[in-house]
Amino acid sequence: MKQVHHCRNCGDEVHLKRWALGYKFCLPCGDDIAKERKFTVAPLNKSNYMLFTDMTMLKQLNPKRTT
DSSP, X not given: OOOOEEOTTTOOEEOHHHHHTTOOSOHHHXXXXXXXXXXXXXXXXXXXXXXXXXXXXXXXXXXXXXX
């Protein structure tokens, strides 16, 4: 008997290998969710990596910026 998993967003069937990797959403719903998240990780000089969600903060870190 084949085990069937359903998307937690729309209810469509999720492929077994995708479910085994820990993805609980179908491909279209997963793509939509990934597009909602907007952030980047940047290394700071003599420090650690920081998570930035605001692009203006990231631009202020560059000492050689012109605008």
